[in-house]
Amino acid sequence: DAGVIQSPRHEVTEMGQEVTLRCKPISGHDYLFWYRQTMMRGLELLIYFNNNVPIDDSGMPEDRFSAKMPNASFSTLKIQPSEPRDSAVYFCASSRGGRYNEQFFGPGTRLTVL
Amino acid sequence: AQSVTQPDIHITVSEGASLELRCNYSYGATPYLFWYVQSPGQGLQLLLKYFSGDTLVQGIKGFEAEFKRSQSSFNLRKPSVHWSDAAEYFCAVGASNFGNEKLTFGTGTRLTIIP
Numbered sequence: 430d431a432g433v434i435q436s437p438r439h440e441v442t443e444m445g446q447e448v449t450l451r452c453k454p455i456s457g458h459d460y461l462f463w464y465r466q467t468m469m470r471g472l473e474l475l476i477y478f479n480n481n482v483p484i485d486d487s488g489m490p491e492d493r494f495s496a497k498m499p500n501a502s503f504s505t506l507k508i509q510p511s512e513p514r515d516s517a518v519y520f521c522a523s524s525r526g527g528r529y530n531e532q533f534f535g536p537g538t539r540l541t542v543l
Numbered sequence: 544a545q546s547v548t549q550p551d552i553h554i555t556v557s558e559g560a561s562l563e564l565r566c567n568y569s570y571g572a573t574p575y576l577f578w579y580v581q582s583p584g585q586g587l588q589l590l591l592k593y594f595s596g597d598t599l600v601q602g603i604k605g606f607e608a609e610f611k612r613s614q615s616s617f618n619l620r621k622p623s624v625h626w627s628d629a630a631e632y633f634c635a636v637g638a639s640n641f642g643n644e645k646l647t648f649g650t651g652t653r654l655t656i657i658p
Contacts, residue, residue, distance in 0.1 A: 477644060479644070529575050529644060532589070533586075534585075534588070
């Protein structure tokens with residue numbers, strides 16, 4: 430089975446542009462997580478969904494960030510407008526059944542905002 | 544709110560030597576504890592987890608961890624490291640209240656293996 434798929438793998442954009450990161454979770458998984466990893470702050474949970482519904486978005490840094498999950502097989506994380514401090518690696522992860530079952534991580538999207 | 548501290552940013556170990564990576568947590572009740580590993584350029588992979596019961600937990604790749612409530616610790620150990628163990632290791636804690644799936648990660652420990 431394919432693992433968690435993220436696209437693009439690398440994104441370079443200029444400050445002020447809109448950025449959309451995409452994630453396809455593992456089929457059958459009902460939880461989806463978005464994380465951000467930076468040297469300064471480590472790995473931070475931004476938001477997670479259960480059955481396509483956002484459960485906890487307390488980690489979303491600002492209104493410039495938004496996430497959607499229109500169906501069980503697709504999620505997006507959007508940054509509008511982007512800023513240089515948004516440069517990071519963004520990971521998507523999925524799991525099945527809750528109760529802290531193993532989260533399977535995608536390869537990440539490395540975002541650079543110039 | 545829960546938190547995790549990994550006091551060692553970088554550890555270097557000789558191949559074949561034993562390994563212990565430290566993790567301290569802060570949480571008001573019995574936590575759920577995890578160790579994940581991240582190889583360069585890849586996402587994280589679960590090594591092991593502790594929910595309850597036996598405080599010594601066995602994981603994949605020959606790793607184990609011991610939960611010590613009195614010390615608020617969950618240290619990761621391996622008796623003999625291999626060059627392929629070079630990676631970044633993350634300890635994480637989850638709250639035990641029903642319905643909460645939020646993991647809080649430590650800042651990681653980078654492991655270097657020397658021949």
